[in-house]
């Protein structure tokens with residue numbers, strides 16, 4: 117049993133509340149990713165699960181047992197740090213087997229389990245090397261080997277890939293997902309990189325200022341963000357947000373330009389002013405502006421081969437980013453008109469809380 121339950125968990129440092137009442141359940145065998153900007157409390161939360169940090173209030177349960185005052189080595193948890201934390205004077209094999217040697221596990225068994233971990237991580241040919249003679253990716257694999265050799269029920273990762281270059285990060289993401297499938301441990305993985313969260317997580321927990329801004333499956337957060345923070349944190353380029361007001365079924369921008377709003381969303385707006393209109397870059401359609409149309413001016417086009425990002429502004433200096441597949445013909449200073457499918461739009465109130473269309477079943481969601 118390795119379900120992790122955080123019940124109203126709080127953490128204070130010198131009278132300042134850093135983690136402000138977290139309620140989260142991570143199921144047995146689940147790959148959960150805690151994501152959020154720098155300083156939001158991700159590492160503190162992970163360290164409380166590991167037992168490296170005291171819990172100020174609330175309850176931590178692992179496998180149904182309260183763990184608040186259980187020492188780290190009794191929690192059957194392994195942790196992988198960003199810094200690798202390898203012993204420089206030990207070989208790869210000694211580093212991987214160190215925790216077992218400490219526990220006085222039989223030498224032959226240590227050797228067999230080190231070999232098993234090394235095979236999984238493709239480190240067999242490097243077992244006699246010292247960390248100084250390894251690449252960054254290989255060192256990170258040794259750090260992971262050290263964690264899995266203990267056969268822990270729970271593995272915690274604190275930004276393990278942030279020291280690696282972009283190509284290696286992609287490769288290691290795939291390897292970690294494979295390891296999770298083979299191993300079946302419960303994984304809690306901390307990162308500030310939403311791409312890492314989207315690609316690996318079964319459950320994403322978005323932290324913001326010590327609170328859970330939202331949690332759920334990656335694509336549910338992408339399609340149904342509860343607030344502007346999640347709407348802009350998940351997805352690259354981020355969701356466009358424009359301030360304005362509702363008038364006669366339309367959203368009126370500060371420039372006076374109007375955008376269509378799904379009729380079922382209109383009824384959920386109590387205030388008509390101070391609202392925010394959200395649209396994802398891929399849902400903006402661009403065309404050459406006709407002389408009578410109020411236009412958006414192209415500021416920049418980013419051509420990435422598989423897709424292009426078109427940056428635009430209007431007369432009120434409101435800005436938008438549109439995404440198109442492949443290349444596009446637009447160039448700087450082109451005057452464009454935008455169109456938006458009202459079913460693909462979001463409305464948020466002034467505080468950034470999403471206004472949702474209520475469906476017949478009572479659930480919330482985008483307009484059908």
Ligand SMILES: Nc1ncnc2c1ncn2[C@@H]1O[C@H](COP(=O)(O)OP(=O)(O)OP(=O)(O)O)[C@@H](O)[C@H]1O
Pocket residue numbers: 129130134152153154155156157158159160161308
């Ligand atoms: N030992 C400590 N004493 C006082 N404040 C601390 C301590 N450890 C962390 N903090 C503060 O708690 C807040 C959360 O820190 P934490 O390391 O959990 O954030 P994070 O989300 O992991 O950030 P990053 O992505 O930059 O690592 C920060 O404002 C940090 O300065």
